[in-house]
Amino acid sequence: MRSASLSLGALAVVATLAVAACSGGSTGASPSSAPPSPTSSSACPSSPMPVNPPGGAGSTPQVKLVVPVDTSTSTVLKPDPAQQIQCGKVQVDTKSNVVFASPKLANGQAKQLLMDIQVPRTPGPKPLVVYVPGGGFVQAGKEGNLPLRTYAADAGFVVASVQYRVQPDGATYADSVADVKSAIRYLRAHASTYQIDPGKVGVWGDSAGGYVVAMVGVTNGDKQYDVGDNLDQKSDVQAVVDKFGASDLSRIESDYDPASQQAAAQMMTVVGKYVNGPAGTQPVADTPATVAAANPITHIKATDPPFVIFHGSADTLISPSQTLMLHNALRAAGVKSTRYVVDGAGHGDLSFTGDTKSALQWTAANIAAPLVDFLDQNLKG
Template sequence: MSHHKLVALAATIVLATAACSSAAEPPAAAVKECPSSPAPPGPARGPGPAATAPRIVVPVDTSTSTLLKPGTAPQIQCGRTAVTTHADVTYATVPLPGGRTKQLAMDIQVPQGPGPKPLVVYVPGGGFMTAAKTGNLPLRTFAAEAGYVVASIQYRVQPDGATYVDSVSDVKAAVRFLRAHAATYEINPASVGVWGDSAGGYLVSVVGVTNGDKHYDVGADLDQSSDVQAVVDKFGAADLSQLMADVDPDTQRAMAPLLASIAKYVDGPTSTASLAEDPAAVARANPITYIKPTDPPFVIFHGNADTTISPSETSKLHNALRASGVDSTRYVVDGAAHGDVAFTGNPQNSLQWTTQEVAGKLVGFLDRHLKG
């Protein structure tokens, strides 16, 4: 073969290889950092620089869990898939004390691509005091680009005069609304998951274990099911009277006002009883109370440096789910604190939660149970 023919053949092979590579991977310029969440409203929560640092004084149980050691890199990246956002979509008008009402909204991210897609309803944290649907934008976008319609919702909180029953009802109302409008937002209504952080983690746990319980189905779209097929609980509570059982006594005393407000979230705004004084009400609010073998699969994440919600909270929930035959996986993230930016006020304190390893576990769980 002549020299010119060899050069031409080599060039053809190089071009073919490049074409295959570009088909398999997006161009490097398309990949970028995931978008940042807006700053949370108000000052960051938790002790200031001069305060004594909270300490976990109870060993973190990993006996039935998997310990992850992700560090803080590599971080997730976005930009591979175009995502359309529908902001401020009203999904319910709900009653408040005194005859008032409140409109609840959601932000819906729809990834580009053919056919209906599984739905994930994201329930933000905020200590049952706030519910900012704009939070956790990096991970929500990462999940949307993985092929999920992701809807981040507002819900009623304690300053609204709400109890946990109201908040759970709002999450279920969002699920029904999205099923009713599945065609509009390219949703597969048969594949719906819920994902929550902190207070949101608690709420999605209750939603998951009350599939089929019509007590929480109030409002509109009652011809639609509020049942879900998968639950992602990130550092959520279970027994609301034991939120800080693993931390030092000084921190528990400092956080007593928060626990007093949570008592009203359990019993109602006019209640004067503490959580310790009403164990029956605490049990009614505990997702463990309602676990049954037919519950949807759970994946649970908790940092072993979390001094806001004790790691033992998710350990108890995970073990109770497994004891009833429910598919539950729990990951303990080494070095990770409470990742809810509504509390930390600083994304740098949440980097373990946006690593490729931890986010990959979350999306992998969704893929198995909502796409499989």
């Protein structure tokens, strides 16, 4: 049996932020069809610390994962933090703060949803990857994960990082899924502007974003989530990258010790409202029909797009069993799914908790390469 630990104070931060590390470095330039500039490889841009993250670290008991990490249907990868991803093979232009939708919130006010779009200067239309950030269902910072997003753009993909409505907006999971599908339709409608091949679209999400993209992938063709603008465009995707996302929202904390489960009570209240609606007061475990509809496993069908799934073996926020359930259900239905367990890795970039080495495990070249290889295999050619 393996165990992992993280301070409960850090858990409070992570429960609200997940992997919401902020980033910068946008050029604000418009996409260009110019050929790539000959450049040498260099370190990918870094993501600066978030400004005023909620919560805070403290001297508290330890969070413990008390179930074995099952790797029987997965591939174990041992990260090499000394060998980091490199960028700079091509020029990448960024268009920031593009408004793609203005849905109404629970209070009746409209909220502008924004995206940042990275376009590599390579000839012709390119596959699109829509990146969906984490944030514990309470934030959705599109600026996050800049190093890996740039790495994917450097590999020849248009990468659009998108906002979506979250629980403090009065939103449910269905609203978040609808927002990501709205972003996909918008980008297809503006494919020529951003040099996108509209027939080759993938989604990639971390943590809460991993959950959302799993739902997006298994609801291809389900029109109940297609609301808003550009309804003449499809929201279907051809590939899904799920990094340490939840699947059964009623069991997020069930693999941790009792003290950890008690500490997660506030997070589970947020999850309950995210599933049942802002007026919902029941725990998700008491609303089985509703939580089943919010579980991507419920929607799996043989025609779903291929998945690649990543999870750290030492994740103390979302148990590795969450992605294992999804992976095994996809395979049982005949869907192509590959799952990687990253040995010793935690829940993404936790540098804002004082863990300055956590991000290096996820930006190690041997961990990032399978992600881009999957996108190459399923979105190129």
